[in-house]
Structure formats: structure tokens, C-alpha cells
Amino acid sequence: MRKLLMLAALGLALLLRPAAAHGPNQAPHQLWRMGDLRLESGEVIRDFAISYVTHGTLNAQKSNAILMVTAISGNHHRLDFMIGPGKALDTDKYFIICTDAIGNGLTSSPSNSTAQPRMQFPRFAIRDMVASQHRLLTEHLGINHVVAVVGPSMGGMQVLQWGVSHPDFMDALVAMVPLARTPAWTVAVLEASRKAIMLDPAWNEGNYTAPPERGIRLWRDILSFLSARTPEMYRYQFAQDPLEVLPWLEAQEGSLIRAFDANDWIYQTWAYERHDISATPG
Numbered sequence: 001m002r003k004l005l006m007l008a009a010l011g012l013a014l015l016l017r018p019a020a021a022h023g024p025n026q027a028p029h030q031l032w033r034m035g036d037l038r039l040e041s042g043e044v045i046r047d048f049a050i051s052y053v054t055h056g057t058l059n060a061q062k063s064n065a066i067l068m069v070t071a072i073s074g075n076h077h078r079l080d081f082m083i084g085p086g087k088a089l090d091t092d093k094y095f096i097i098c099t100d101a102i103g104n105g106l107t108s109s110p111s112n113s114t115a116q117p118r119m120q121f122p123r124f125a126i127r128d129m130v131a132s133q134h135r136l137l138t139e140h141l142g143i144n145h146v147v148a149v150v151g152p153s154m155g156g157m158q159v160l161q162w163g164v165s166h167p168d169f170m171d172a173l174v175a176m177v178p179l180a181r182t183p184a185w186t187v188a189v190l191e192a193s194r195k196a197i198m199l200d201p202a203w204n205e206g207n208y209t210a211p212p213e214r215g216i217r218l219w220r221d222i223l224s225f226l227s228a229r230t231p232e233m234y235r236y237q238f239a240q241d242p243l244e245v246l247p248w249l250e251a252q253e254g255s256l257i258r259a260f261d262a263n264d265w266i267y268q269t270w271a272y273e274r275h276d277i278s279a280t281p282g
Contacts, residue, residue: 026077027053029106032140037108037132040281043122046115050132051106052076052099055083056091058143065146067162067170068098069133071153072268073260076100078152094147099136101129101154103268110206111261118263119206126154126275130161134169145169152176154268157275164280181276189227190269193219197262206263216262217253224252 030052037048053076058065066089070078076098082088089096100106102124110121137143149162149170156178163173179186197203200215238245 027055029053032136034132034135034139037128037135039122039128040125040131041123045102045108045113045122045124047113048108048132050099050108050136052097052136055089055096055098056094058095058141062141062143063145063147064093065095065097065137065141065143067133067137067146067149068096069129069149069151069155069158069162070099070101070104071151071155072101072272073104073265074101074153074155075104075106078155079150089150097137097141097143099133101158101268102132103264103271105261105264107132109261110263110267121263121267123267123270125271126157126161127165127280129158129271130165133158133162134166146171148172148174150174150176151178153178154272157272160277161275161280164277179275181278182273187273189222190273192222194266194269196222197266203262206266208262211257212262213257216257219262219265220253221249224249 031049032052033047033049035048037045039045056064068076068079068083068089070076079089079098083091083096083098085092103109103121105111110116110118113121116122137146146169149159149172151157151159151174153176156175157180159173159175160178160180162170196218197212197215200212200218202208202210202212203215204212234245235242238248
């Protein structure tokens with residue numbers, strides 16, 4: 001149980017790293033509009049579009065592709081440090097497809113949907129993320145097998161789900177700090193983070209015109225305290241003056257206000273906390 005909670009904490013800690021911005025010299029964003037995406041629940045995301053970037057060159061046999069899936073609140077830049085010539089995801093050998101998960105603000109999300117904006121957006125599951133990625137590969141890119149599926153944290157959860165839903169689609173699974181089923185501790189942390197947002201009057205039932213800043217700041221603090229750092233880490237970092245933690249916290253809070261939409265967070269955490277690969281249909 002202790003190991004499970006450590007994995008859950010590390011997985012949540014990964015999301016506290018702000019998602020990298022897209023630079024002018026990086027691979028261009030691509031968006032595939034696939035039409036309606038029917039969810040496991042039976043609901044439909046209308047006018048669904050999935051965002052992705054690619055690195056390297058797809059060979060003539062289409063046999064050198066690797067799929068990268070991303071963490072909660074992250075984007076296709078999450079593993080940029082691993083991508084490039086001679087690196088773990090070697091672009092001299094492989095064609096790397098880095099996708100954006102449903103609800104991350106680039107792929108169809110509460111924050112960018114015109115057909116189902118904000119809290120009108122249907123709830124989705126981790127398995128729905130995998131289904132959208134499978135359609136991207138098979139229907140749009142014409143790829144029916146990959147070398148590996150790779151991802152951290154919530155990406156690792158998607159990787160495991162790929163192995164259950166499409167066991168013959170890949171040669172290998174690389175799941176970093178994954179959870180096959182979300183434990184109660186993580187569910188409690190995520191619920192507290194949502195309450196921080198939803199109890200801010202500025203959230204306005206999801207119909208805000210500016211980010212609900214107070215709620216977002218508290219959301220960041222909850223995750224910092226409960227999942228990213230131990231008391232010993234705080235003691236070591238601020239040994240000279242414990243009060244220096246206060247401006248540090250404020251800076252961390254401010255970075256999140258600009259980095260991720262509050263409604264998108266709510267929806268992705270709903271998917272995260274309900275995940276259980278043993279409940280896969282069939």
C-alpha cells in the first residue's frame with residue numbers, strides 16, 4: 001500500500017511542472033478533425049479534434065512509429081527532453097507522434113469547444129483518450145502498429161489502457177509512474193483541488209470571464225502540500241528562512257493561473273480518478 005501511495009504521489013507531482021510552451025523552431029502543431037467522438041458513456045463530443053505534433057520521418061512501411069501520450073494538465077511537450085537524434089526517442093530511427101489528451105486545452109476541451117462549451121462538455125474517461133488516439137493513428141495516419149506507446153503519470157495510465165484495449169497494436173509499453181486503478185488518496189486530493197476552484201465565487205458554475213484566481217491559487221497549494229513535496233523537502237529548501245516559502249508559493253500559484261484552464265482541470269481529474277483498467281468493457 002505504501003508503494004502504491006508513493007506512485008500516486010509521484011504521478012500527481014509530475015503534473016505540477018508547468019507544460020512547456022511551443023517555440024518557433026519546434027515541430028508544427030497539427031489538428032485532425034474527426035467529427036463526432038462517441039464516448040464509453042454513450043455521450044458524444046461533437047466536432048471532435050485531436051492535437052498532435054510529429055518528430056522524425058515515417059518510413060515507407062509505416063513500421064517505425066512511437067506514440068507518446070501526455071500527463072494530466074500536460075501537453076505534447078511533456079517528454080521533449082527525451083526526443084531527438086541519439087536520445088531515448090531517437091528521431092533518426094523513429095517517427096514520434098506526440099498527442100494531446102482530451103481536455104488539455106489543445107485537443108477538444110471544455111475551454112475550446114464551441115459546440116459544448118465549459119460545463120456543457122460531456123465527461124470523458126481515460127479509455128476515451130485511448131480511443132481518440134487509436135482513431136488518429138489508424139484512420140488519419142494509416143498506422144496499424146507502433147513500436148511503443150510511451151507516457152508519464154496520466155500518460156502512463158493511458159499506456160496501460162492501450163495494452164488492455166489494443167494488446168497487439170504495439171511491441172512495447174513504456175508506462176512511467178502509472179496507475180492501473182486510482183487509489184482513494186488520489187481521489188481525495190483531486191476532489192479537494194476541484195472544491196478549491198468550484199467554491200471560488202469567480203468560478204460562477206464554470207462560466208467565468210477571467211480565471212478564478214483564488215481557487216486556482218488554492219488548488220496549486222493543495223497539490224504542492226499533499227503530493228509534490230514532503231515536510232523534509234520544505235525544511236531543506238528554506239532552511240535559512242522558513243518564511244521564504246511564502247513568495248515561493250505565490251510564484252508557483254501565479255504560474256498555474258496562466259498555464260491551465262480551471263474547467264479543463266476539473267474534467268481531466270474526473271477522468272483520472274475514475275480510471276480502472278479492470279473495468280475495460282469486454
